Amino acid sequence: MQRVGYLRFLILLVALVYAGCAGNPFTVPVTNPDQRIVYAHFSFLPPKGNNWKTTDGPSEKMVRGSKLTFIRFAKPLHDGKPKTASEAETVVTGTTIHIFNTSESIDQNMLVQYQQSIWNFPYNHPRYNTVDFQYSFEDSYDASCIRYDTEAEDRKVPSFPGSIFIFHNWGLSCVHPKHKNEIYTLNASQRYLKGKTPKNLQDELDPFLNSLQWQ
Numbered sequence: 444m445q446r447v448g449y450l451r452f453l454i455l456l457v458a459l460v461y462a463g464c465a466g467n468p469f470t471v472p473v474t475n476p477d478q479r480i481v482y483a484h485f486s487f488l489p490p491k492g493n494n495w496k497t498t499d500g501p502s503e504k505m506v507r508g509s510k511l512t513f514i515r516f517a518k519p520l521h522d523g524k525p526k527t528a529s530e531a532e533t534v535v536t537g538t539t540i541h542i543f544n545t546s547e548s549i550d551q552n553m554l555v556q557y558q559q560s561i562w563n564f565p566y567n568h569p570r571y572n573t574v575d576f577q578y579s580f581e582d583s584y585d586a587s588c589i590r591y592d593t594e595a596e597d598r599k600v601p602s603f604p605g606s607i608f609i610f611h612n613w614g615l616s617c618v619h620p621k622h623k624n625e626i627y628t629l630n631a632s633q634r635y636l637k638g639k640t641p642k643n644l645q646d647e648l649d650p651f652l653n654s655l656q657w658q
Contacts, residue, residue, distance in 0.1 A: 471499055473490070490536050492518070496517060498515055509542065513539055555589060569599070574594040574596060581617075597609070609641075615652055621657075
């Protein structure tokens with residue numbers, strides 16, 4: 444897989460993420476957070492805690508033969524529709540499976556570039572301004588993996604014009620140890636008003652983020 448072709452796939456992926464292609468409604472309650480979800484060539488645990496919901500099945504897209512699959516979870520952090528920007532905190536977790544239409548292996552440098560293309564926004568982006576992007580290599584899953592942690596300012600949250608929010612994303616992204624053209628990501632996301640301390644959901648999110656197993 445040539446680097447130019449790879450970057451084109453990344454640009455397409457970013458466009459899909461921004462367009463909200465994984466926007467199925469969260470209607471299915473998570474009733475057993477200890478039951479593993481098996482999909483494609485991996486499995487994972489949903490988030491722990493009360494009031495988590497998921498979508499009615501995965502969302503799948505094909506882009507020039509490259510397959511994207513999203514499985515997402517969310518929970519309300521307030522009662523009813525938020526009336527002020529300080530109440531408009533959200534939390535979403537999800538898995539992304541990206542299977543590239545190529546037989547060439549994805550290396551660790553490409554994996555870093557892959558996550559940077561998603562969360563390290565360009566300086567002239569109309570909505571997001573990157574504040575921080577950090578990553579470290581992870582060797583606990585017998586595969587090429589990185590842990591990443593990113594923050595960006597979100598200047599255009601619907602219903603709250605003029606308010607600046609922090610868009611915090613962190614998680615684990617791995618190349619499958621046998622299927623070297625497949626990337627599997629477990630991601631957590633919180634969005635909250637800048638200057639406000641977000642709710643601590645580590646006990647609910649860590650079991651999900653550390654639950655990856657290969658199939």
